[in-house]
Amino acid sequence: MARVGLPVERLSDEALLAGLTTGAPDVALAFVRRFQSHVFAVALAIVGDRMLAEDVAQQTFERVWRRGTTYEATRGTVRSWLTVVTRNIALDSVKRRRPEPIDPADLVRLLAPAGDGPEGASMRDQSREQLRDALRQIPAEQARALVMAGVYRMTAEEVAAAEQIPLGTAKTRIRSAMAKVRHLLPSPEVHR
Amino acid sequence: MTDPTCELTRVAATEYALGVLPPAERPRVANHLLECPDCRKEVDEIRAVGDRLLDLVPDAEPGLGFDRAVMARFGLHDQASRRRRAAPPRWAVAVVAAACIAAGIAIPLATTSGQRRPPARVEASLLDGGRPIGSVDVSGRPLWVYMEVKGEAGGGPVTCQLVRHGGALVTVGTFRLVDGAGSWGAPIPGAASQYSGARLVDPAGRVLARATF
Numbered sequence: 086m087a088r089v090g091l092p093v094e095r096l097s098d099e100a101l102l103a104g105l106t107t108g109a110p111d112v113a114l115a116f117v118r119r120f121q122s123h124v125f126a127v128a129l130a131i132v133g134d135r136m137l138a139e140d141v142a143q144q145t146f147e148r149v150w151r152r153g154t155t156y157e158a159t160r161g162t163v164r165s166w167l168t169v170v171t172r173n174i175a176l177d178s179v180k181r182r183r184p185e186p187i188d189p190a191d192l193v194r195l196l197a198p199a200g201d202g203p204e205g206a207s208m209r210d211q212s213r214e215q216l217r218d219a220l221r222q223i224p225a226e227q228a229r230a231l232v233m234a235g236v237y238r239m240t241a242e243e244v245a246a247a248e249q250i251p252l253g254t255a256k257t258r259i260r261s262a263m264a265k266v267r268h269l270l271p272s273p274e275v276h277r
Numbered sequence: 278m279t280d281p282t283c284e285l286t287r288v289a290a291t292e293y294a295l296g297v298l299p300p301a302e303r304p305r306v307a308n309h310l311l312e313c314p315d316c317r318k319e320v321d322e323i324r325a326v327g328d329r330l331l332d333l334v335p336d337a338e339p340g341l342g343f344d345r346a347v348m349a350r351f352g353l354h355d356q357a358s359r360r361r362r363a364a365p366p367r368w369a370v371a372v373v374a375a376a377c378i379a380a381g382i383a384i385p386l387a388t389t390s391g392q393r394r395p396p397a398r399v400e401a402s403l404l405d406g407g408r409p410i411g412s413v414d415v416s417g418r419p420l421w422v423y424m425e426v427k428g429e430a431g432g433g434p435v436t437c438q439l440v441r442h443g444g445a446l447v448t449v450g451t452f453r454l455v456d457g458a459g460s461w462g463a464p465i466p467g468a469a470s471q472y473s474g475a476r477l478v479d480p481a482g483r484v485l486a487r488a489t490f
Contacts, residue, residue: 096464099450103439104466106447110353112466117344126337139339146347156448162328165296213332235330240297256292263291267326 094119098163105150117146123164124171131175131237141178145171169238219269223262230255231262282309286316294323307480311433399469399490403477413475413488415439415465422449422465426477426486428457435485437461440474447472 093115096104101119104112124145129138148170156166220228226248233239233247245255286309292298293306310317398416402409403426411426424437432455439447452461475488 093466097450099448100464100466103447103449106445107441107465107467107471108351108353109466110348113351113353114344114348117347121343121347122336122338123331123334125339125343126334129337130334135340138337139343142339142343143347143350147350150351162324164331165328168331169296212329216329216333232330232333234292234295234297235327236333238295238297240299241292242299256288259295260288260291263323263326267322270326270329 099156102149102156102163113150120164120167121146124167127168127171128175131172132179137178138175141171141175144174148174165238168236172237172239215270216266219266220262222269223265227258227262227265230258231266234259235263280313283313283316286310286313287319290316290320291323294320295327304481311480317433397469399472401474401488401490403475403486403488405486410486411477413437413490415469415472415475415490420465420467420469421462422475423460423462424452424475424477425460426454426458428454428486431457434480435459436478436480437463438476438478439465439472440476441471442473446476 093101093104093111096112096115098119101112101116105116121142125138125142128141128145129135132138132141145167149167156163220231230244230248233244234241239247241255241259242252244250244259245252248255250258286293286306289298289302289306293303298306306320310320398414400412400414400416403411403413403424405428410428411424413425414423415421416423422437422439426435432453434451434453436451437449439449441447447465449465450461450463452459472490474490476484477486478484
C-alpha cells in the first residue's frame with residue numbers, strides 16, 4: 086500500500102470529518118469550506134430566509150463538530166448525512182411557522198427546469214437536467230415522495246404525514262419512484 | 278434474486294440507501310448485505326442516485342466570512358492564529374542556532390529537551406477475542422492509519438474506528454473484506470499520541486476486533 090501525502094483539501098470527506106472531531110483547525114476549516122455551500126443551500130431551501138439559513142448552517146457545523154462520531158459510513162456519504170443534520174435543525178427552527186415537515190408545493194421548484202436567471206445559470210448542469218427529466222416522466226406524487234426522501238431525507242412516515250397517505254403507500258411511492266428514475270437515467274453512476 | 282431475504286431487502290433497499298429506514302429495520306438489511314453481493318450492488322446503485330438527488334437543491338452561497346464565523350463558533354480560529362504567531366519561522370530558528378554556535382553557546386537539539394516526546398507512531402495487533410486477525414498502524418506525516426486483516430472466510434464492508442484517549446470514537450472509513458482478508462489506509466488528522474486504540478466493526482455496529490496501542 087503506497088503512502089501518499091495529501092494536502093488537507095484533498096483528504097476524503099470521511100477523513101476530513103474525522104479531523105473535525107479531533108479539533109485540528111486546518112482540517113476543520115477545510116471541512117467547513119468543502120460543505121458550506123451544500124449545507125447553506127439545503128437550509129435555505131427549507132427555511133427560505135438567508136439570515137435564518139446562515140444561522141441554521143452554523144448550527145449544523147457546530148452540531149457535527151460536537152457529535153461527529155455519530156456518523157456511520159455504512160449508512161451513506163458524509164454529504165447525505167450532513168443533509169439530514171441540516172434538515173433537522175432547519176425544521177426545528179421553522180417549526181412554529183410551519184407545522185408540517187415540508188410543504189409539498191415547495192418541491193415543485195426543485196423539479197422545475199433551470200431558468201435563465203443567475204440561479205438558473207448555475208443549475209444548468211447536465212446531471213441535474215437528466216435527473217429532472219427523469220422525475221418529470223414519473224407520476225408527480227411519486228416524484229414528490231422521492232424528493233422528500235432523497236433530498237430532504239424524510240422518513241416514509243414523515244412523507245405519509247405530509248401527503249396525508251397511508252405509510253404503506255408512502256413506502257411504495259418512494260420505492261417505485263427510485264426504480265423508475267434509475268431506469269430512466271441514461272448512465273447511472275455507481276461506485277463513484 | 279429468489280431468496281426471500283433478498284426480496285425483503287429489495288423492498289427496504291431504497292429507504293436504507295437514502296438513510297431514512299427506521300433504525301429498528303436497519304440491522305436486518307445491513308446483515309443481509311454482508312452476505313449478498315447482488316443486494317449490495319443494488320443498494321450501491323440506489324445510493325449513487327440518492328446522492329445525485331442532492332444536486333437538485335438550488336445553488337446558494339452563504340455570505341462572505343461564513344467559514345470564519347463557524348470556526349469562531351468552534352473556538353478554533355483564535356487558537357490557530359495564536360499557534361501561528363507563537364511558532365517562529367524556520368529561517369529564524371536557523372539564524373539563532375547559527376549565531377549560538379558561532380558564539381560557543383550550547384543549544385538544545387530540540388525545544389522539548391528534557392520532556393518526553395509523545396509517540397509519533399502507534400501500532401498494535403487486531404484481536405478477535407484474543408486471537409490476532411490483523412494489525413493497525415498509525416504513523417507518518419501527514420498522519421495515516423493502516424489496517425490489515427487476515428481473518429477467516431467471510432466478506433463484506435467493515436469500518437475502521439479509532440479510539441481517542443477518553444474513549445471517543447472516530448470513524449475513519451470503510452473498506453471491504455474478501456475471503457476474510459483486506460487492507461486499507463486513509464489519512465487522518467492530529468497526532469498518533471491522541472489515539473489509544475482501534476476497532477473493526479461490521480455494518481450493524483458489532484465490534485469484530487479491537488487493538489490497544
